[in-house]
Amino acid sequence: MMRLSLVLILSAVCLSQGYQDVHTADMDFLHKQKKLFELMFFADQKVLVDSEFFEIGRNYDVGSNMEYYTDKVVVKEFLFRFKEGKLDDGVLFTPYNFEMVEDMVALYHLFYCAKDFQTFYKTACWARIHVNKYMFVDAFYSAVIYRSDCKFIRLPAPFEIFPHLYFDSRTIQEAHKVKMTHGGFSHTYDVGMKHGVMHSGDTYLIYSNYSGVCMKPYYDPEYKLSYFFEDVGLNSYYYYFRMIFPFWIETKNYDLPKEFRGEFYYYIHKQLMSRYYLERLSNDLGSLRPFDWYEGHFPGFYSNLMYPNGVALPKREEWYGLPTYKVDYLKKIDLRENRIFEAIDSGIVIDEFGKQYNIYTPEGINILGNLIEGNRDTFNYKYYGSYEILARNFFDYNSEYTCKKWYIPGSLQTFSTSMRDPMFYRLYDKILYYFQRYKENLKRYTQTDLVYSGCKIESVHVDKLVTYFDNCDACINNAVSVESFKEGHHFNLKVRQQCLNYKPFTYRFTINSDKDSKVMVKIFLGPAFYGEQYDEDTYFHKNYLNFFELDKFEAKLKTGMNTVERLSTESAYTMDDVTSYETYYKKIIKAVEGNEPFTYKENLFGFPDRLLLPKGKPEGMQYRFFFYVYPFEEGKFYDLPLIGKWFYDGKPFGFPLDRPVKPWFFTLPNAYFKDVEIFHVKEMTESY
Numbered sequence: 050m051m052r053l054s055l056v057l058i059l060s061a062v063c064l065s066q067g068y069q070d071v072h073t074a075d076m077d078f079l080h081k082q083k084k085l086f087e088l089m090f091f092a093d094q095k096v097l098v099d100s101e102f103f104e105i106g107r108n109y110d111v112g113s114n115m116e117y118y119t120d121k122v123v124v125k126e127f128l129f130r131f132k133e134g135k136l137d138d139g140v141l142f143t144p145y146n147f148e149m150v151e152d153m154v155a156l157y158h159l160f161y162c163a164k165d166f167q168t169f170y171k172t173a174c175w176a177r178i179h180v181n182k183y184m185f186v187d188a189f190y191s192a193v194i195y196r197s198d199c200k201f202i203r204l205p206a207p208f209e210i211f212p213h214l215y216f217d218s219r220t221i222q223e224a225h226k227v228k229m230t231h232g233g234f235s236h237t238y239d240v241g242m243k244h245g246v247m248h249s250g251d252t253y254l255i256y257s258n259y260s261g262v263c264m265k266p267y268y269d270p271e272y273k274l275s276y277f278f279e280d281v282g283l284n285s286y287y288y289y290f291r292m293i294f295p296f297w298i299e300t301k302n303y304d305l306p307k308e309f310r311g312e313f314y315y316y317i318h319k320q321l322m323s324r325y326y327l328e329r330l331s332n333d334l335g336s337l338r339p340f341d342w343y344e345g346h347f348p349g350f351y352s353n354l355m356y357p358n359g360v361a362l363p364k365r366e367e368w369y370g371l372p373t374y375k376v377d378y379l380k381k382i383d384l385r386e387n388r389i390f391e392a393i394d395s396g397i398v399i400d401e402f403g404k405q406y407n408i409y410t411p412e413g414i415n416i417l418g419n420l421i422e423g424n425r426d427t428f429n430y431k432y433y434g435s436y437e438i439l440a441r442n443f444f445d446y447n448s449e450y451t452c453k454k455w456y457i458p459g460s461l462q463t464f465s466t467s468m469r470d471p472m473f474y475r476l477y478d479k480i481l482y483y484f485q486r487y488k489e490n491l492k493r494y495t496q497t498d499l500v501y502s503g504c505k506i507e508s509v510h511v512d513k514l515v516t517y518f519d520n521c522d523a524c525i526n527n528a529v530s531v532e533s534f535k536e537g538h539h540f541n542l543k544v545r546q547q548c549l550n551y552k553p554f555t556y557r558f559t560i561n562s563d564k565d566s567k568v569m570v571k572i573f574l575g576p577a578f579y580g581e582q583y584d585e586d587t588y589f590h591k592n593y594l595n596f597f598e599l600d601k602f603e604a605k606l607k608t609g610m611n612t613v614e615r616l617s618t619e620s621a622y623t624m625d626d627v628t629s630y631e632t633y634y635k636k637i638i639k640a641v642e643g644n645e646p647f648t649y650k651e652n653l654f655g656f657p658d659r660l661l662l663p664k665g666k667p668e669g670m671q672y673r674f675f676f677y678v679y680p681f682e683e684g685k686f687y688d689l690p691l692i693g694k695w696f697y698d699g700k701p702f703g704f705p706l707d708r709p710v711k712p713w714f715f716t717l718p719n720a721y722f723k724d725v726e727i728f729h730v731k732e733m734t735e736s737y
Contacts, residue, residue: 070694072201074640074647082202082649083637084170085193086630088177089205091527091537092186093357095138095178100534106174111159117168118159127159131180141356142183143458144297145441153184154297160192169196186210190292195303201651205527205630207288207465208281211357212525214465215281216544218355220257221528224542227253228529231540252541254522259546269367271348271471273332276549276664277325278468281523282626282657288464289654290317293692296435299425306687309697310426311418315484316702318477320656323575323597325474327663330576331670331727337478342379347444348471350460362466363459365444378443385436389421392433393487401429409490414701417487421480437480444472485594488708496713499705501679503563504606505718509676512554514727516664521548524629541631551617551662552733558613560678562606567681569698570613572600573706574662577671577724586712593706596675598622599661603681623658652692665727674723677705 074082088102097103111128118124130136135152144150156176163169169192176185193199208215212224227246247254259275277283294300294314300307329335340347349367356362371379392398396409398416406428408416419427423435445459460470467473522543531537556572575596578588600620604613618625628636640647663672684698701707705714714720 071648071650074649076641078201078649079637079641079647081166081199082647083641085173085199085202085204086634086637087534088173088189089186089210089527090534091531092182092210093527094530095182097531097534097537102174102177103534105171106176106178109171109175111172111175114168114171117164119162119164120158123155123158123162127155130155136180136184137454138181139358139454140181140183141358141360141456141458142181142187143456143462144187144295144464145438145458145462146453146456148453149184150297152181153188156180156184157188157191157297160188161195166198169198183211187292191295191298194292195298201649201653203633203649203653206627207285209524209630210527211465212523212528212544213355213357214463215284215523216257216525216528217259217353218361219353220255220544221355221525223255224525224528224544227255227542228531228540251539252543254543254545255525257544257546269349269351270332270334272351273334274325274328276518276547277328277660278471278473280548280657280660281521281546282548283660284465284468286654286656287321287468291464294424296422296424296438301426306697307426308412309415309702310424311415311420311422312702314418314422314424315414315481319481319484319594319703320597321468322474322477322481323595324660324663326595327574327576327597327672330672331664331666331729337475339479339482340475342382342443348475350470350472352460352469354466354469356457360457363445363457365459365470365472375443378439381434382436382439382443385434385439388433389436389483390486392417392420393483393490396490398428399432401431408487414484414487417484421483440476440480441467444470444476481594491708493708493711494705496711496717499679499714499720500717501568501719504566504568504678505561506676506678506721507559507561507610509559509674509721509723510557511674511723511725513552514554514662514665514725515552515733516662516727516729517550517552517731517733518547519550519659519733521546521626521659522629524631526631538631538634548659549664550659550733553616553618555617556615556676558604558611558615558676560604560606560611560613562608562611564606564608566606568604568606568678569681570600570602570604570615571598571677571679571704572615573598573675573677575673575675577673578722585715586710589710589714593710596706598703604678617661618658620658620661622656623661624655625658627653651694654692662727665729667729667731669726669728671724671726674721674725675706676721676723678719679705 084101087100090100091097111124115121115124130152136156140149142149142153144153160169160172160176163172173189173192176189190204193202193204204210213221223246227248246256259279294305294310300310326336329337347365347367350365352362352364354362392408396407397405398408398420399405406416407413416428420433421436423430423433423438427433427435441461444461460466461473461476522545525542525544526537526540529542558570573596576592578585599617600615600622602615602619602621604611636645636647639645663670682698682700684696686694686696688694715722
């Protein structure tokens with residue numbers, strides 16, 4: 050089973066596993082879960098005549114039931130777009146095309162304004178068989194996330210809905226062969242090459258490599274990292290993250306905390322970049338080289354992914370020249386960059402009415418994040434636009450098109466494939482520079498701000514850190530066509546890949562306290578310190594942004610010496626793989642039939658636990674832990690879709706490493722550094 054994780058990586062979030070309630074489903078929840086889950090089966094096929102949703106969908110008429118929607122204007126607008134053919138199934142959808150996203154949002158609003166669950170379900174059944182499948186999935190996913198009557202409902206993981214966007218075309222082709230011959234063709238499994246098909250009963254296991262395997266490391270060293278940036282759990286995490294606050298949603302229309310939307314956008318990307326940098330170090334790739342928009346030499350993208358309609362995901366040659374029609378993009382990007390720099394350096398942003406606002410305030414980072422993303426909460430879209438959308442579309446490298454039906458989205462133009470492209474990391478390295486520039490203009494933390502008087506971390510012991518490659522299985526039934534809904538549940542197609550994993554370990558803190566107190570403990574992992582190159586201050590000033598936050602948790606200290614233990618698997622930010630959809634569906638059916646209870650959690654996604662540690666090296670690779678303890682402060686609980694309950698203590702995301710550091714970081718009694726080595730082994734044994 051491919052693992053997805055549990056909780057958003059939010060440094061300002063204190064999320065203890067105890068905050069997340071486990072519920073036993075009642076029959077109402079079970080029926081909703083079953084109905085909505087089934088709508089995602091075989092999303093590439095519209096006609097499954099024996100399915101419940103097909104019978105309902107073909108007999109439902111949206112226009113004749115307008116009184117069952119809270120906003121008739123929304124219904125009329127959608128029907129106009131539908132009748133004009135704007136949601137035609139022949140279009141390969143991307144949220145970074147303004148025309149397409151407007152059409153998808155019209156469908157989302159139709160789902161959202163359904164007065165009750167039955168109307169929503171009937172509308173979804175109708176849309177499932179009448180509109181573009183990609184638009185349907187994104188709109189439906191968003192509606193299930195935000196509708197109050199769908200709270201805690203889980204849908205299949207993104208890679209289970211559209212396996213084509215996560216597994217290479219050879220793997221998908223193998224799946225088709227298995228389905229057509231019912232596994233009857235002769236195929237030899239090659240242990241060394243990890244190729245072939247194995248089966249047991251009605252379950253067929255396809256061994257798959259990464260889609261960038263065609264790029265040998267000696268040709269493009271970046272593809273040494275294929276195991277990381279093509280990790281299915283990581284790419285699914287990014288999809289979920291972008292669906293929590295999709296840029297087409299305006300938070301004022303929902304019960305959502307708008308005060309940190311822009312900072313959330315910044316911090317998640319900062320965390321991803323920090324984690325990516327640590328992985329680069331394990332592969333001797335070093336720091337990213339800044340790029341210039343006009344140099345015309347960008348990282349290539351090589352993959353054998355293929356859309357369900359048979360069109361290949363566009364490649365980008367490393368030496369490929371800039372198409373002439375992209376010159377206009379450069380002018381727009383220049384303009385946006387200049388306005389962003391102007392806002393950061395002057396500290397002033399201008400709203401649509403010409404009023405000026407100071408961004409060097411507690412809410413300033415949120416304003417800047419919204420402005421760069423260009424979401425619906427941005428200050429002045431007409432003036433600042435969306436730097437991110439412009440940049441992503443610049444790198445699509447498609448032929449110029451005049452009709453959206455002929456448009457082929459590139460790797461950066463879908464949430465599911467973005468992190469596979471080496472250019473993703475170069476681009477967000479540039480975007481994060483704007484935030485870094487802003488942070489450097491903020492007042493530095495003083496020693497008084499950070500010291501916790503009377504509390505001292507005496508020592509921290511960490512078990513030996515070991516990583517290895519493990520087998521990860523994913524269900525890809527949706528990759529093939531079936532004759533009926535019933536037939537689709539009589540076999541299982543699974544893909545097995547080698548995924549990075551680590552041996553669980555324990556942190557053991559020895560903390561001396563002069564009073565009983567409740568504290569927060571933060572754990573970061575960053576690059577090693579090499580004394581012959583820098584002094585400590587210079588090292589940390591250059592690397593504070595490269596520290597990846599592993600965990601944050603509460604602890605109660607007694608007066609005197611305290612021993613605090615924390616398992617790596619208890620991290621507030623990670624979780625094991627989510628249950629595969631065929632296993633989850635079987636549990637739903639058993640519960641509906643009254644054969645066993647069905648339990649569910651409130652939070653549904655987060656960063657993959659398997660990727661908590663970078664790979665390291667067989668001989669050991671040096672890294673550095675940073676531990677920090679500070680007083681627990683009262684905050685506010687939020688109840689968010691997909692996330693569940695979490696606690697916001699008001700600290701900046703990434704605190705205390707959210708700003709440039711001073712030398713006293715190394716002398717604070719409540720801060721502690723520990724140099725460690727991460728060992729990578731070919732096979733995990735008990736000796737480790």
